[in-house]
Amino acid sequence: MGLVYAILGAAVAVFLAGAGSAIGVGIAGQAASGVVTEDPSKFAKVLIMQLLPGTQGIYGLLVGFITLSNIGLLGGNAADVSVTVGLEILAACLPIGVVGLISGIYQGKTSAAGIGIIARKPDQFGKAMLFPAMVETYAILSLLISILSITAIKIG
Amino acid sequence: MAVTEMKRINLCAPQSSRKQILEFLQSSGAAELDFTPFEDEDLKKKDTAGRHAIFERNALNADLAIETLDEFCDIKKPAFSSLAGKKFITRKEYEKIIADRKQLVNECSAVISLKNEISACRGKILKLESDIEALSPWLLLDVPFNIKGTKTTAVFFGSLPAAETDEIIFSALTDLKADFKEISKDKNNRYIGVISDMATAAKVKDNLRKIGFALPPLSFKGLPSEYKNELENEIQSLNNEIESKNAEIATYAGRRNAFCILSDYYRIRAEKYRVLDNVPQSEKTFFLSGYIPAYETAKVCSVMSEKYGAVVEEEAASDAPVLLKNSKIPSSFEGVLESFGLPKKGEIDPTAIMSVFYIFLFGLMLSDAAYGLIISLACFFMLKKFPAMEESMKKSVRMFMYCGLSTLFWGILFGGYFGDAPDVISRVFLGRTANKPVIPALWFVPINNPMKLLLYSMLFGLIHLFTGLGIKGFTLIKQKDYKAFFFDVVSWFLLLAGLLLMLLKSSIYASLSGSALPLGKIGSLIAEIMAAVGAVIILLTAGRPSKNIGKRLAKGAYGLYDITSWLSDLLSYSRLLALGLATGVIASVINQMGSMAGKSVFGLILFIAVFIFGHTFNLAINLLGAYVHTNRLQYVEFFGKFYEGGGTYKQAAICRVFRQVLRRRRKEIFTV
Incomplete structure (x- = not known):
């Protein structure tokens, strides 16, 4: 049972954060396509902007992977995880999952707005890139807590 | 770290030396010309608008001709052509092209008119094709389409909605001495011929119209099938015409280069005349004002007054344009500063200090020796291969080269070589069983001890922030x-x-x-x-x-x-840890996935495929992350402590163009 909770934790981290990124990249992608239809030469710049909300999914993957590797699933012989430890791991995975979902969506919206800046003033690329990066800070902070918790949990 | 001090000079000189003075000022890097101090009704501006319009049109025509050639002759651009910058040509080539410029302009017009004729032909073909389309229901008709009937009968053709059945039509024709015959039908319409008594013809038409009868949108003589042949022949001949015109355009393919130079030539001349437009002048003198770097004022003033008989005065510039001056490595990072904002008056240029932190933090975030090596080598070869790359592009490529070196350095410290690729390869394919890493980390492995890296990240952050505070202190002391x-x-x-x-x-x-x-x-x-x-x-x-x-x-x-x-x-600054870990962990996910098929030929093929694809993806996404977040740490955390930016940067394009030209002349080398 403990193992189930632990895997659920990894799953939560991956699917919530991944869903956040997917929504965010989707939102930004719609704005990016609009700009490229008008001016294909801005493709590289808007592509970078579109990718910015993609990092939450990666952070989720990161936590999921560390979790799986800690409980020994990747090596083939899973550790004996008690229910308490399993729940601990689940709790540790929550920050990046939840914050990843929300920040991914909002970073996507901010990116879409930033793409609007690039459409009108391509030379302001540096600033346009900064606004979505602000949102990402909170994903990073939650990632930090998730990683620190998971590496601190003693298994078995 | 220097913002060059600028001074404004005002100058009044005889008309006779106008050209030389303009060229001298621009060649010496006297950045910005500005005519506002001389708004005076007595001073006239020379009207060269007509001439510069002609030059501009010539340049535009040349551009259009180049575009046409690219479109019709399928000229292959090598990959990375956007990196290559402008090609160098010799002075001889340049002068030959300039000597032939009249003929080249005519050639450009010829290319453009050929293109226009082709599009006209295409338009005609479209029209003919739609005629053929409209003709298709009538092809089975075996009497001439323009038949009007006999002395006592009237004949006409037209279409009805498909829903109108024979009964409905017959009821419309009741008592009118008329008959109809269906020639063809499709999903929407029935196409019919109608014959009636001459006397009732008008009434027949009226009745039919009420149930949706419409005359065909065509008028021609003879059988429809013959007419169709006629139209098809016409299309064929138009296609032949397009082909011959295409071939004619293709004969100009070799002139593309010349057109490029021509376009540049006219653009530069147009810009020059635009400057002349703005120079205020009286009958015998003209006036100029502009910003030049303070260290050049003495030299410029003496040359002006001694050589060209000009009267010069200099004054301190209040809102001078910003000119950054940095040595080679920090200058690569000027682009980063520019996209935040150039220093305001009185602010120092933080590029040099920032570049040190930039290199350091970027490497720490990406921290994989193999990735770092790939980036720096790629940038290095790009710089070698395309020496004529545009200046700002060159700076960013050089910036990434340095950042790549730093990534290499951190990768060695943290033991990341494509993540844990050496371990995975030796374990899966070489049968190594030892649990120790093949290439041990020089310092420590972040994933095994994230707390340690977190503390160090905070330490580096603290140094970064205190440096910012220190620069603020330094600026305040400098301002007393x-x-x-x-x-x-x-x-x-x-x-x-x-x-x-x-x-x-x-x-x-x-x-x-x-x-x-x-x-x-x-x-x-x-x-x-x-x-x-x-x-x-x-x-x-x-x-x-x-x-x-x-x-x-x-x-x-x-x-x-x-x-x-x-x-x-x-x-x-904890993002330093997060991004550093992200690179390493995703890399090990990729390695793990690649090695899933174990030690076999198929396993090896799978591994290589996953390895190449996965690491390319990982490198790209983390490169982006490192770039964005290094910028953020500089802009928000570091600059937030001492730097506002927002200085003006208005080095006018005219001067840049001129300078290029003059530099070319000096070096006897020209860029196209």
Whole structure:
């Protein structure tokens, strides 16, 4: 049972954060396509902007992977995880999952707005890139807590 | 780290030396010409608008001709052509093209008119094709389409909605001595021929119209099938015409290069005349004003007055354009500064210090030796292969080269080579069983000890932030604002350093890092005093613009509240850990996935495929992340401490164009 909770934790981290990124990249992608239809030469710049909300999914993957590797699933012989430890791991995975979902969506919206800046003033690329990066800070902070918790949990 | 000091010079000189003076000023890098000081009704501006319009049109025509050639002749552009910059050509080639420019202009027009004729032909073909389309229902008709009937009968053709059945039509024709025959039908319409008595023809038409009858949108003589052949022949001949015109355009393919040079040539001339347009002049003299770097003023003034008989005055510039001056490595990072904002008047240029941190932090975030090596080598070869790359592009490529080297350095420290690829390869394919890494990390492996890297990230952040605060102090001292230096910089330094020492000896820190800083009693007392003194100074002085004591204290308390922004700034550096870990962990996910099929031929093929694809993806996404977040740390955390930016940068394009031309002349080498 403990193992189930632990895997659920990894799953939560991956699917919530991944869903956040997917929504965010989707939102930004719609704005990016609009700009490229008008001016294909801005493709590289808007592509970078579109990718910015993609990092939450990666952070989720990161936590999921560390979790799986800690409980020994990747090596083939899973550790004996008690229910308490399993729940601990689940709790540790929550920050990046939840914050990843929300920040991914909002970073996507901010990116879409930033793409609007690039459409009108391509030379302001540096600033346009900064606004979505602000949102990402909170994903990073939650990632930090998730990683620190998971590496601190003693298994078995 | 230098912002070049600029001075404004105003100059009045005889008309006779106008051309030389303009060229001299522009070639010497006298950046910006500006004519506002001479708004005066007595001074006229030379009207060259007509001429510069002609030049501009010629340039546009050449561009259009180039575009046409690219479109019709399928000229292959090599990959990375956008990196290559402009091609170099010799002076001889250039002069030959300029000598032939009249003929080249005609050739451009010829290409463009060929293109226009082709599009006209295409338009005609479209029209003919739609005619054929409209004709198709009538193809089975075996009488001429323009038949009107006989002496006593009228014949006409038309279409009805498909829903109208024979009965409906017959009922419309009742008592009118008329008959109809269906020629063809499709999903929407029936196509019929109608014959009626001459006398009732008008009535027949009326009745039919009521049930939706419409005359065909065609009129021609003879059988429809013959007419169709006629149209098809016409299309064929138009296609032949297009083909021959295409071939004709293709004969100009070799002139593309010449057209490019021609376009540049006319553009430069047009710009030159635009400058001339703006020069205020009287009958015998003309006036100029502009910004030049202070260190050049003496030289420029003496040349002006001695050689060209000009009267020059210089004055301090109030809102001069910004000219950055950095040595080679920091200058690569000027683009980063530019996209934040150039220094305002009185601010220092932080590029040099920033570049050190930039290289350091970027490498720490990406931290994989193999990735770093790939980036720096790719950038290095790009720089070697395309020496004529555009200047700003060149700077960014060089910037990434340095960042790649730093990534290599950090990768070796942390033992990341495509993540854990050496271990995975040796374990899966070479049968190594030892549990120790093949290439041990020189320092430590972050994933095994994230806490340690977190603390170091905070340390690096602290150094970065304190450097920012230090630069603020330096600027204040330079401006001789000692009061602000003491109240806004020293006070914060005391408070933060004191708090930091108190934190280091506390049990929280001990639980994070394993051991607290042994400060001893006196040490802790000193730390507490430092923090207290700092806090008190801030409380008392942060609101010093306000006269009212209460207001002042309230503002001081609010100033003290800034401590939270320091805390959040510092925490922000935890991204160094997060991004560093992300690179390594995703890389090991990729390696793990690749090695899933085990040791076999298929396993090896799978591994290579996953390895190439996966690591390319990982490199790209983390390169982007490192770039974005290094920028953020510079812009928000670092610049937030001392730098506002927002200086004007208005080095006019005209001067740049001129300078290029003149430089070309000197080197006897021209860029196209």
